[in-house]
Amino acid sequence: MDLSPLPHNSPVLFHRPLQMDIMQPSRIKISELNPHLTCPLCAGYLVDATTIVECLHSFCKTCIVAFLETNKFCPRCDAQVHKTCPQLSIRADKTLQDIVYKLVPGLFKDEMKRRRDFYAENRELEPGEVVETFNIAEDEIISLSIQFYERNKNKEKTHPEVDIDKSNGKRFLQCPAAMSVMHLAKFLRSKMDIPSNYRVEVLYGDEPLKDYYTLMDIAYFYEWRRVSIQLYLVIIE
Numbered sequence: 001m002d003l004s005p006l007p008h009n010s011p012v013l014f015h016r017p018l019q020m021d022i023m024q025p026s027r028i029k030i031s032e033l034n035p036h037l038t039c040p041l042c043a044g045y046l047v048d049a050t051t052i053v054e055c056l057h058s059f060c061k062t063c064i065v066a067f068l069e070t071n072k073f074c075p076r077c078d079a080q081v082h083k084t085c086p087q088l089s090i091r092a093d094k095t096l097q098d099i100v101y102k103l104v105p106g107l108f109k110d111e112m113k114r115r116r117d118f119y120a121e122n123r124e125l126e127p128g129e130v131v132e133t134f135n136i137a138e139d140e141i142i143s144l145s146i147q148f149y150e151r152n153k154n155k156e157k158t159h160p161e162v163d164i165d166k167s168n169g170k171r172f173l174q175c176p177a178a179m180s181v182m183h184l185a186k187f188l189r190s191k192m193d194i195p196s197n198y199r200v201e202v203l204y205g206d207e208p209l210k211d212y213y214t215l216m217d218i219a220y221f222y223e224w225r226r227v228s229i230q231l232y233l234v235i236i237e
Helices: 030-037 061-068 094-103 107-121 181-191 215-221
Strands: 049-052 058-060 090-092 141-148 171-176 199-204 229-236
Touching (some): 049 094, 058 061, 061 090, 094 107, 141 215, 181 199
Antiparallel strands (some): 049 090, 199 229
């Protein structure tokens, strides 16, 4: 991995006023979200999230199907569901399930393993679909490809063209998904001996990334598919 010091005549030094994020999102604990991620019937995290259309309360599919076999109301708010066929009042909620899997590390893998084990022990049953979905664990290693970002001074555009300084080349890194952009910038500053009076900014395409973004955030925002994420580095005077 080539992380040589920044040349004094590097073309990537931009003059830009120091901008601080006015609003930064507050961090909340997963326990504060639990009421929205768990099933009121089994008290576990939602699996195959299913929502009652009349009141929009959600449950595990197996839990609510079993409940509606003997009841015709929502177990949470007592809202009336379909009188003759209660199951007509429920719908699979894939969006909610994706949120649960992304917020609860390991839940998806554990559930898929449980299903595989169940069908392995009950071979007379027809296996259900063990789906693949795009989920990232905080300790997953993400590959990065980092290049310098150079403003094309010959063209006047709102978003400057990307032109890589060939003498500097690419830097390849492997970092945990939980690593923040701020820590990535600090690491690059240290390895490249960038003076403290310069600001290091990391971009995806021509979009500056917030310091509090993690690599996991970037992977979700830009639909990473486990190939090297291309980032660009700007040194601002």
